[in-house]
Amino acid sequence: MKKADLVASAVLAILSVYLMVKSMELPIGWLEGEGPGGGAFPFWLSAGMLICCVFIFIRNLRRKSPEGQSTEIFMDRESARLFLTVLVSLSVMIGLIHIVGIYISIPLFFIFYMRHLGKHPWPLVLAISLSAPVLTFVFFEKLLLILLPKGITEEWFYIFY
Template identity: 45%
Template structure:
């Protein structure tokens, strides 16, 4: 946990510097404006567009320095902790759950929301939850069906269907 604390503080510090740099970006349509011209007061306009995000990002950077100081002095709980940032269970869980979510998102682009939903629920309930096939299939099939009638039919919000689109055309003919 101690190492994670300082690594995170450094990463967040770098992000803060990037945000300060980005806040001072001049508008693309006006090449005459120099970087950071927008972080102070502009005559007749008040504070420029980069004023608020720039100074807040600076405060973020200062906070990261303080987090680093507290880490050095071992005065914050994570900087005193010998526990791992993620224990083996946590790592495995994150890989399985996070991986499942990324897989779900990727599948949406291929087989759409309903196909992805079915595959994700099948994976989660059967593989991670060790539920019976009866329970798994009832949830994995039931949820996409309920969602389809709720979103596509009643709310008329068409969720992406990817390559499974032709399968839904007869359903549209019947219900819409």
């Protein structure tokens, strides 16, 4: 935990500096007759973030904070593997929406998740994977009138409108 906390505060400090620099695209000082410039609010808050990060880092190094004394590990191997599998499959699902649309990518995601991670029997997996896109379509597109991305499958849906 100690190491992870140190790395995190360093990364967040860099993020804060980036946000400060980015805020400077707009005036950060006082504009006569206009009040504070458009960049002032984010700039000074990012500066505050930076100060917090620096202190978190220093307190950790001097072992003054609970994180600085913690010997607990951030994530064990097994958890990390599960975590990465979930994260990658989720990203692939979202990526596939761009190409094959949401109605192909949702069932694929269900099949992978329930079969690979859940080890559920095929009939159950297929029942849920195939009913999910139908329910999504009926609820969002028909009931709430929100059109969802369909990628190359766009034409298949013309008959429904």
